[in-house]
Amino acid sequence: MIGKCSQCLMRVNGYPHVRTCITPVEDGMIVEYEEGHDAELPLPTKEMLVKREDLEYDIAVIGAGPAGLSAALEASSMGARVLVMDQSPVPGGQLVKQTHKFFGTKETFAGMRGFEIAKMLTDKLKERENVDVMPSTQVIGYFKREGSLAAFRTEGLGRYTLLRIRARSIIVATGAMERxxxxxxxxxxxxxxxxxxxxxxxxxxxxxxxxxxxxxxxxxxxxxxxxxxxxxxxxxxxxxxxxxxxxxxxxxxxxxxxxxxxxxxxxxxxxxxxxxxxxxxxxxxxxxxxxxxxxxxxxxxxxxxxxxGLTPSIEVLELMEAGIKFVPELGGYVPMRHRNLETTVPGVFVAGDASCIEEASTAMMEGRVAGIAAAMRAGLGGDEHVKKMKETIRWLDEFRSSPHYRRIREGLFKVTLEGGAS
Ligand SMILES: Cc1cc2nc3c(=O)[nH]c(=O)nc-3n(C[C@H](O)[C@H](O)[C@H](O)COP(=O)(O)OP(=O)(O)OC[C@H]3O[C@@H](n4cnc5c(N)ncnc54)[C@H](O)[C@@H]3O)c2cc1C
CATH class of the missing domain: 3.50.50.60 (FAD/NAD(P)-binding domain)
Structure with a gap:
């Protein structure tokens, strides 16, 4: 029920392999089981409508959870044209179902409930002319030579738009899946x-x-x-x-x-x-x-x-052939990264649970670091942004300095590469 596994694939109105857990239900919908392993690959009973679009942005953010939304806010405030894509129909990631009040500090909205934080961050982004938030859009590929992403947007059952997205920097904030x-x-x-x-x-x-x-x-x-x-x-x-x-x-x-x-x-x-x-x-x-x-x-x-427990969702980073290491302290296979969260693929950054299983507050702070660093990679920003990024990294270091985060510190030590903080 978080759009990550294949357990809910069903045939809906004749269309095969629909992820029912992230498909809004409609009156009169026919929802059927698909057959087992020996079945033929089902063919759609109706013609599918597939359009194509080419898009170009400074920054493409994959995932609209707390990490992706925070990254987009930082990058767009530096003047970058930002696209935020999420496979779910509603932005917010895991925050949309968190009804409890967060504790922590003012930087991470202590006292607000998770779904309120999701709405506040999304509303702020929607006000910005240089940001497009694109729900129901799943990133499924990466063209290495030109560094562009392939994605598809679902506009209704059987109605899809295939997208090729060129961006100067990419932020992978795809979260985690449950074990x-x-x-x-x-x-x-x-x-x-x-x-x-x-x-x-x-x-x-x-x-x-x-x-x-x-x-x-x-x-x-x-x-x-x-x-x-x-x-x-x-x-x-x-x-x-x-x-x-x-x-x-x-x-x-x-x-x-x-x-x-x-x-x-x-x-x-x-x-x-x-x-x-x-x-x-x-x-x-x-x-x-x-x-x-x-x-x-x-x-x-x-x-x-x-x-x-949770496992980082790193499929997109694997497609990009980013350096990956197995680090149990961080939740499993995670990308190698510099202090500014740039992976081993130049211009590709990671933030949030995809980088290390932690919590929403650190996901937001990592998102901010990745957002600033990605915009700088795209040629934007100045000294004040370097300062802001370093301050945010310091906040994360201090947060993780408590005994509760000893394992996280040990894990990060194993995957953090030299340099890259400027
Ligand atoms: C099931 C679950 C329950 C949790 N419950 C709590 C809790 O109760 N309290 C608490 O403090 N913390 C909880 N957490 C932890 C906290 O929510 C996370 O640490 C935080 O949400 C991580 O933020 P994120 O932005 O990295 O990822 P997420 O919030 O998971 O957001 C990632 C987004 O990326 C999208 N995405 C993934 N792959 C693609 C793709 N290929 N294309 C497009 N979009 C994609 C997903 O749809 C998702 O919206 C929970 C986490 C999970 C997974």
Whole structure:
């Protein structure tokens, strides 16, 4: 339910492979399952209408989450002509479903709710004549020789515009996707990513379960548990195989006070039920993460929500043949980058969860760094912008200097290249 995987591909009004989780529903729509592995590649029953357009900008931003929107604001305030593309119909990235108030500092809009921040940043961009925000537009290719992007904009079912975008600098702010877990019954309806539960509850006002089990007691797991309670849902438990919760204490204490048990050193054996989740078996692990015999417990639940970590979405950077390294501390495969967030491909920058799994506040600050640096690469700006970029990098360094971010610091040390901060 965040537009990142292939689990929701269905045939809609005869058109194959429609990503239903980011396709607005319409009256009378016919939504069908596609067949399994042996099926023929389905052909559209109606003729598709495909147009073509060539576009040229100073800066192309891929992804309109907090990182991409912040990057576009900085670059456009330096006079750059900016295009911001997002595959979702609504800009804002993951912020659109975050109903809790952010804490932190004034630079990252402490006290505002996530969806309010998304709207404020988008509204500011829409006021600017040198910025185009293009929703429902997915970047699917990169032409290396001319450094241009290929994308397609969906204007309705079967109506697409293929775009070739030339830009002097590109900012990849494609975010992250949720990880899953392998266990019997993980394909039952009712098993979903915590992000999907968040989307259903907070964007569409739909209760995805009445009594779910949440797996993962990190920030996403405990925040979703809190939001579930606000939506009138009785969370049975939050379980986590780790010894200690990785969530901020303020979040986990809040849900403990609400009476939701957080069971550390616990994981799921299976989910079961006829046609949908009706229960789950959980068990305890020892210091070496081996199951403790006899610790299995059956719990009656009608949903299992997985909040077991995120993986950076780096597909576009892979197409560009950017230098990539596996750094578990940052969430998996991530691009090598200079301090100004330029990757090993000259003129291509990265920001936010695509660079390192962290949080919305750091995504915004990284977006600002990438926005300034990309505009400078495009020949804009002056000394005051170098100063601003360095100050923003210093803010990030200070933010990450707390013991909570030790792993992030260690990870960044492994992928940060020399130079590039000017
Ligand atoms: C499921 C989930 C739940 C989260 N919940 C919380 C929470 O409750 N509280 C909290 O503080 N933080 C939460 N976070 C973390 C926080 O939201 C992120 O750190 C932050 O949103 C990262 O910002 P971003 O701009 O890098 O990425 P995102 O906000 O993910 O934005 C990336 C955007 O890029 C678009 N995109 C990706 N690929 C393409 C492409 N090829 N073409 C066009 N567009 C593309 C996506 O549609 C998306 O809109 C959550 C993250 C996730 C993934």
């Amino acid at each position: 899953s877990l392998v266990f019997p019954g993980n394909d039952l309806p009712g098993v979903m990513g915590a992000g999907a539960a968040q989307t259903l509850m907070n964007v569409f006002g739909i209760r995805p379960a009445n009594e779910p089990l949440i797996i993962g007691a990190g920030n996403v797991g405990v925040i979703v548990a809190y939001q579930a309670v606000q939506a009138g849902i009785r969370v049975k438990a939050v379980i986590d195989i780790a010894k200690k919760s990785a969530a901020y204490l303020v979040h986990s204490s809040k849900i403990r006070r609400m009476g939701i048990p957080i069971l550390m050193r616990h994981t799921i054996r299976e989910a079961y039920g006829k046609g949908r989740v009706e229960g789950a078996t959980i068990y305890k692990v020892d210091d070496n993460y081996r199951p403790i015999k006899g610790s299995e417990v059956d719990i009656e639940v009608d949903g299992v929500w997985l909040a077991v």
